[in-house]
Amino acid sequence: MPVYKAPVDDVLFLLNDVFHIERFANLPGFADAAPDVVQAIVAEAAKFCEEVLAPLNRIGDREGCRRGDDGEVATPGGFKDAYRRFVAGGWIGISVPQEFGGLGLPVALTQTVNEFLASANMAFAMYPTLTQGAIAVLLTHGTAQQKSLYVPKMLAGEWTGTMNLTEPQCGTDLGLIRTKAVRQPDGSYKIAGTKIFISAGEHDLATNIVHLVLARIEGAPEGTRGLSLFVVPKILPNPDGSLGARNAVSCGSIEEKMGIHGNATCVMNYDGAAAWLVSAEHHGLNAMFVMMNEARLGVGVQGLAVSEVAYQNAAQYAKDRLQGRALGGAKFKDKPADPIIVHPDVRRVLMTIRAFNEAARALVLWTSIKSDVARRSDSDKERRAADDHMGLLTPVIKGVLTDLGFANAVMAQQVFGGHGYIREWGMEQFVRDARIPMIYEGTNGIQALDLVGRKLGKDGGRAIMGFVDEVRSYVKETAAGDAAMKPLVEPVGKALGHLQQATMWFMQNAMAKPDNAGAGATDYMHLLGLVVLGYMWCRIAAAANARLAGDSSGRMNAKLVTARFFMERMLPETAAHLARIEAGAGSVMELPAEMF
Numbered sequence: 001m002p003v004y005k006a007p008v009d010d011v012l013f014l015l016n017d018v019f020h021i022e023r024f025a026n027l028p029g030f031a032d033a034a035p036d037v038v039q040a041i042v043a044e045a046a047k048f049c050e051e052v053l054a055p056l057n058r059i060g061d062r063e064g065c066r067r068g069d070d071g072e073v074a075t076p077g078g079f080k081d082a083y084r085r086f087v088a089g090g091w092i093g094i095s096v097p098q099e100f101g102g103l104g105l106p107v108a109l110t111q112t113v114n115e116f117l118a119s120a121n122m123a124f125a126m127y128p129t130l131t132q133g134a135i136a137v138l139l140t141h142g143t144a145q146q147k148s149l150y151v152p153k154m155l156a157g158e159w160t161g162t163m164n165l166t167e168p169q170c171g172t173d174l175g176l177i178r179t180k181a182v183r184q185p186d187g188s189y190k191i192a193g194t195k196i197f198i199s200a201g202e203h204d205l206a207t208n209i210v211h212l213v214l215a216r217i218e219g220a221p222e223g224t225r226g227l228s229l230f231v232v233p234k235i236l237p238n239p240d241g242s243l244g245a246r247n248a249v250s251c252g253s254i255e256e257k258m259g260i261h262g263n264a265t266c267v268m269n270y271d272g273a274a275a276w277l278v279s280a281e282h283h284g285l286n287a288m289f290v291m292m293n294e295a296r297l298g299v300g301v302q303g304l305a306v307s308e309v310a311y312q313n314a315a316q317y318a319k320d321r322l323q324g325r326a327l328g329g330a331k332f333k334d335k336p337a338d339p340i341i342v343h344p345d346v347r348r349v350l351m352t353i354r355a356f357n358e359a360a361r362a363l364v365l366w367t368s369i370k371s372d373v374a375r376r377s378d379s380d381k382e383r384r385a386a387d388d389h390m391g392l393l394t395p396v397i398k399g400v401l402t403d404l405g406f407a408n409a410v411m412a413q414q415v416f417g418g419h420g421y422i423r424e425w426g427m428e429q430f431v432r433d434a435r436i437p438m439i440y441e442g443t444n445g446i447q448a449l450d451l452v453g454r455k456l457g458k459d460g461g462r463a464i465m466g467f468v469d470e471v472r473s474y475v476k477e478t479a480a481g482d483a484a485m486k487p488l489v490e491p492v493g494k495a496l497g498h499l500q501q502a503t504m505w506f507m508q509n510a511m512a513k514p515d516n517a518g519a520g521a522t523d524y525m526h527l528l529g530l531v532v533l534g535y536m537w538c539r540i541a542a543a544a545n546a547r548l549a550g551d552s553s554g555r556m557n558a559k560l561v562t563a564r565f566f567m568e569r570m571l572p573e574t575a576a577h578l579a580r581i582e583a584g585a586g587s588v589m590e591l592p593a594e595m596f
């Protein structure tokens, strides 16, 4: 049975020592996040995830969700009780503003809890995290009545949320959506169409399900410009929030899929379902982007979360499994063989995953703080800079953290040898579960295109220039003033040079030939990802150095060694990414389609 221990100490170190969350006390809600409050929330979430959710992960995988003949869906054994306990803890609304019934605490706490949830049980975690996304849409774009009718119930976990974009003929290209909305005399709409792959589309955890559906109002323009967003409850609420009649929306089937079996992925049939417009007609995609951006960060966190739990299990196994002798001579002469952790090749794998996990967690928390600055600061300048950060790094968090999260799950599985391929150890489930975050919420190829095609050039390149300036100044000042940090910041400076060269290459070569941008986009996303993870390691190492003298646990030294590993063995990949980008689209595009 796989083990999981939530990385509480690491989160607290990042929040307190690296990002100094107390310095943001001027932002609404941050003053309430005193160190003891943060510690209590993180510790409580860890306990719930370790003791309640993690043991259900394999049960969820084995049993999956079942659809009855009546179209109702049953979640795996234990999910209902765990969900009841989860919502009793008030976790859904940790960062929702107090005026709407949440706790108003920093988003970093929500993302921390969400990481623990997804490490312990990714399929389960999707029910409440989708609800959080739907709440964000309603709070941003809903009418006052929609906010008061839906949000309190969703915060309490009584009702959950979904996002309905995908249709059989329409995945990436949302302009192909066919689901129709027809205006009714009373101002509501009737929705007809079929949505596929809808996560948490039907289940038995909550009494009602609030579907957010993209559809095209009769007579609307073609393409994405003609899309509108609707709220479509499974059961029609009465004005006082009590439940009324059943709406004409049902689950036609649930997908049999590779992983996350505990989450119901549904075909949803809308047969003239009553629906209400969210935001203005034909502005649906813009409104849905609130949920999509939240979900993209959440999906990036899933990549980190699976990587973390896979690492923990691989590290434990490497200390227990006896095979072969250390290259320099037996380390445990009293045993028939040495544990495999003595082998450099096994350590290489463990160090690679660990070096990713800690820096990726730092990136998520740093970005979470920026998202609060973007929403809560009273300074236009700060809000704009934080918005730039979010726009630039959201596709990186989604694309890089999930690509590497999956790669890490596979590498951790490899540490188990043949036992990693056998169900009993749980590693093959992590590999199957880690595969989907690369696909949904916009495939990673599309994240890379969003980064290169939209985010780089936006506002004259302000976001990338701001990021480069920040890292360049940090490298320069730290290299000049801190000899201990020099071996870490210098490689980051070199990698930053690769990033600038790649950015310049796109400016010079992609305008006239867009295929050059398309062919290099994934490499650019990973190049930027490595630079930002390297920057995170510098910030972590600086904080670890400050605590080194008083640390008898060895944790701070371990961070410094891991930082060095990242610089020596992972960051040099930036040169390969740059070389591929500068090779352009030539050989990628040359063969005619019929040759494939």
Ligand SMILES: Cc1cc2nc3c(=O)[nH]c(=O)nc-3n(C[C@H](O)[C@H](O)[C@H](O)COP(=O)(O)OP(=O)(O)OC[C@H]3O[C@@H](n4cnc5c(N)ncnc54)[C@H](O)[C@@H]3O)c2cc1C
Residues within 6 Å of the ligand: 163, 164, 165, 166, 170, 171, 172, 173, 196, 197, 198, 199, 200, 257, 265, 436, 439, 440, 441, 442, 443, 444, 445, 446, 449
């Ligand atoms: C388990 C699961 C849960 C899901 N949950 C939801 C949900 O809750 N709600 C929802 O609405 N959807 C959901 N989805 C759908 C998911 O978001 C889509 O599968 C995804 O966006 C890709 O769409 P597609 O499958 O149609 O692939 P396609 O769009 O057909 O893409 C196929 C391939 O072509 C590439 N491609 C497509 N267009 C381009 C382009 N312009 N440039 C370059 N490459 C391109 C893609 O990167 C991909 O590799 C879920 C899917 C799964 C499997």
